[in-house]
Amino acid sequence: MIPIVSRPLRASALAACALLAGCAQLSEDGGFGGVQDISAARLGAAPAWNRTPEETRRSQARVAQLLPDGRLGSADDAVRIALINNPELQAAFAELGVAEADLVQAGRLPNPGFSFARTHSGDDIKIERSLSLGLMRLVTMPTAARIEARRFEQVKLQLAARVLATAAQTRQAWYRAVASQQGLAYQEQVGQAAEAAHELAAKMVERGNTSRLDASREHLFYAETQARLQRVRREASQDQEALARLLGVAPTFRLPERLPELPAQIGPVADVERLAMQQRLDVQAARTELDGLRDSLGLVRATRFVNVLDLGALRTSESGKAPEIGYQVDIEIPLFDWGQARVAKAEAIYLQSANRLAAAALDARSQARLAWRERQDAWQVARSYRDDIVPLRRRMSEENLLRYNGMLISVFELLADAREQAAAVNAAIEAERDFWIADAGLQLALGGPVSAANPQGTRP
Known part of the structure; x- marks a missing residue:
């Protein structure tokens, strides 16, 4: 097959295309380093993106280190666990990979198109070859790359904001859970005292040392205390579950006794x-x-007015005739749609x-x-x-x-x-x-x- 263009010109074009295409490559961290830097500067802790089994194992080891003997001692430790183990946050980090892929794609040269046609009439054979390139996409590629670069930065900022929001939610959930445990411990003491007062009042009524009104009052307080104890115990369990969901762990950890x-x-x-x-x-x-x-x-x-512009090289071979070489331009005519x-x-x-x-x-x-x-x-x-x-x-x-x-x-x-x-x-x-x-x-x-x-x- 005879080349459409000369060898030196084709080699130069291929080298230029390879050079331009090599300018846009996927990064090793997917741009996650920017999110980590922002988080570290504002939280004192950096998130982790668990994309591989090895990264997941490292995060799990870090979670175990932050939960010595199953004890979650501070809100800061809770935030550190959430930043590396929260499943919703891990899912959100995937948006960064999508944005970077779009950025890299916007910086890649459009693939050329090749067409081949072969017809014959008796012993006469006619062969047509064409190589085309989307010229409009090539012209607008720098602008498109800038747009995607800004969108990539926007996604990084949005993810960093998501990290800060998760950290704040985790802190608040930790404070709620600790306060619930503290309130539950105190309510249990109140319940024991109310039970003792109720029993004392019942015995005093039997001996005629107090009125039934006073005994009923203590009985009422004891019943209300038990009802409140059940409610506080349920709220403590709910707060522990809410914190566990943010941390991405089972609700088996222990919390401090006091805020x-x-x-x-x-x-x-x-x-x-x-x-x-x-x-x-x-x-x-x-x-x-x-x-x-x-x-x-x-x-x-x-x-x-014009958003479709293709440029192509043509070569037509026919039996007994010299090859015909030329070019072809495809352009959209703004006849009905003026944009x-x-x-x-x-x-x-x-x-x-x-x-x-x-x-x-x-x-x-x-x-x-x-x-x-x-x-x-x-x-x-x-x-x-x-x-x-x-x-x-x-x-x-x-x-x-x-x-x-x-x-x-x-x-x-x-x-x-x-x-x-x-x-x-x-x-x-x-x-x-x-x-x-x-x-x-x-x-x-x-x-x-x-x-x-x-x-x-x-x-x-």
């Missing part, structure tokens, strides 16, 4: 709105999406993205303000219970015990005071839990740790 101590003080976070706009990854992803759609809109406008619909669609998508960016910025500012106020209020309430309400209840109980020992009040008045103290302790546990949940929520609203934005605040 962390409240910080002695928390300083004001300066300009939470500005910090949120600087650090929020969802806002950055929306900006990146808008930039990519701007280029996409320009590409649609540039190819409005208005495609341009209008691209403009609408761009406008939609611009409004989404504005909405994301508005939401970020609002969420930062609300999260900051919620954290401040939760700390004030928790501190009030820690420093004022619970100590006052304890002193009142001590005074009532002295009065009971002096026969100034009855045993039922002493028990009534104990019931009020139990309610105060339960409320204090819930207030501490609400503060730590609000603290994790502020981290998520700011797109980073509170300590980085608030060097004056102290943490346990």
Whole structure:
């Protein structure tokens, strides 16, 4: 077969195509290093993408290391486990591979097309060969590659934001689970005391030392305590299950007996709105999406009239005749479709993205303000219970015990005071839990740790 073009020209063309095609290659980590860097800078812990059996084994070994003797000692350890073992997060990481594949594909030269036809009439044989290349795709390849590069960066930012959200959810779930276990332990003690008071009241009624009204009151408190105990036990189990799902492990781990101590003080976070706009990854992803759609809109406008343009080389051989060599150009004629619909669609998508960016910025500012106020209020309430309400209840109980020992009040008045103290302790546990949940929520609203934005605040 006689070549369509000369050997030196064909060799040069093939070398150029190979060079250009080699510029776009899949990376070893699939771009995951960028997600890890962002997470490490903002969380102090990096996620893992378990793509191979070896990587999965390493992550499982790390999970076992973070759960010594089945004990999950801190919220930070819970976050580290979730970042390497949460199944939903692992599924989300696959989006990065899809985005990188699209980026690499956009940087690859289009494959040429080859056609061959052979006809004969008697002893006359006619052979036609053609080699074609999508010229329009070749011309628009740099712009398409830039669009996919921005989309790749957008996906990395979105995944990093997903990592931060998972970390915040895990922290909040850990605080809820610990608070539930702490509340359950205390409620069990209250239940034992209520049972003893109920038995005492029943015996006193038998001996005529108290009224049936007082005995019924203790019986009612005992029944309510048992009902609350069942409810608290169910809530503790649910909170443990919710945390286990985020961690991707069985709910057999043990938690600390108490929540962390409240910080002695928390300083004001300066300009939470500005910090949120600087650090929020969802806002950055929306900006990146808008930039990519701007280029996409320009590409649609540039190819409005002609978006199909193929260039090909032809060679025709026929028996007894010299070969015919030439070229062929295929172009779309904008006779019926002038591209208005495609341009209008691209403009609408761009406008939609611009409004989404504005909405994301508005939401970020609002969420930062609300999260900051919620954290401040939760700390004030928790501190009030820690420093004022619970100590006052304890002193009142001590005074009532002295009065009971002096026969100034009855045993039922002493028990009534104990019931009020139990309610105060339960409320204090819930207030501490609400503060730590609000603290994790502020981290998520700011797109980073509170300590980085608030060097004056102290943490346990």
